[in-house]
Amino acid sequence: MAKISVNEAEITIIKVQEQDYISLTDMANAKEGESRAADIIKNWLRTRYALEYLSTWEQINNPNFKVVGSDHFKMQAGLPNFVLSASEWIEKTDAIGLVVKRGKYGGTYAHKDIAFEFGSAISVPFKLYLITEFQRLKEEEQKYLGWTAKRELSKLNYHIHTDAIKQNLIPKELTAKDISII
Template sequence: MAKILVNAIEIRTIKFNEEDYISLTDMLKAKDGEYFFSNWLRNRNTIEFLGIWEKVYNPDFNCAEFDIIKSQAGLNSYRLSAKEWMEKTSAIGIISKAGRYGGTYAHKDIAFEFAMWISPEFKVYLIREFQRLKDEEQKLLGWSAKRELAKLNYRIHTDAIKQNLIPPELDRKKVSIVYADEADVLNVAMFGMTAQEWRDANPDKKGNIRDYATINELICLSNLESLNSVFINDGLPQSERLMRLNKVAISQMKVLSEVTDRTIFLPDLKEV
């Protein structure tokens, strides 16, 4: 569940059948509550819109019941609740949820139509804030994908070290030293210093050198991990691997700086 703020009103959104639904219950705070919702739902234009939407997206929509409802829509004596609409027609565009986060929710297409009934201004702000939410979700997905890629590359890198550089008889403490040493090969190739050198130069900072890396640096570092695992498997000595990785880092950072915002920090990489 996520929330958006529209004209100082907090509105919940949920996922249902992999689709986005927006809380009509929350949106009603901008108007007159349930009575206002009933008027919207009994309106003939609303019923026709809901019916068309269901016919397009819902193969189980009860068209026979819909025709009965449509014939009565707009009459002064006619009343229709969201629950009755769902039960009679097997509709999926409007749903009700019980419990702590309960209420009436509508598919975003329908919620935008309901927002127009509240006011054109409310609809514009609702669409804007909902799109902002979707943009933030996409950024989060992109960052998650980068993290998963980094994890995979890290596993490939450590496996290459384990299979090629660590003798079976080595104790755990010395094994850790080998891993740290190879991590520093990447640090020197990318940042020009080891992890310890960075800590000595930045005693006031928490974390490690990679915690302060830019997105471009992290992308490049992930690529270096993959390349170093290949070099290790090929049996290249550490000194040669370091030289090659450093040249790749310089080249890739120049490319990344050209395809992203030119104000992004570009470290002054030099050949080691």
């Protein structure tokens, strides 16, 4: 789990099946506060545009996505009595782009592509700051991975190097004491 700061709001990022998922709950909290976060997410989910975006993303990335379930929601989008929660969307369509977690680090999380789109519902500047901070985090992770990879390669190659020195550079007629010095 990682956190980034966007407009003085802490946004949580988790890994789900090696993919980055960003907390929509934290993003909504940045706009209105904790008491209204669920309402902001629900209001965004009930728009036709959001449902079109989610459906298209799922069709591209999820072979088990139930298109019929999403079509049912899209037909109701915009009606005054239509309400949709992230849990209901996931349950009825087998969606993988949204994840609802309960407990200490609970909330609604979305794949980074979807979270960036949700950022527009918060505000355009917020979305741009979110993308910038996320990219900064990924660059930092890559720097760390580069260092770790070099360290692991050195560790793996250590015995190869020492064995090569023993076999090729140390004359066989030396004593054990001389060899240890070399």
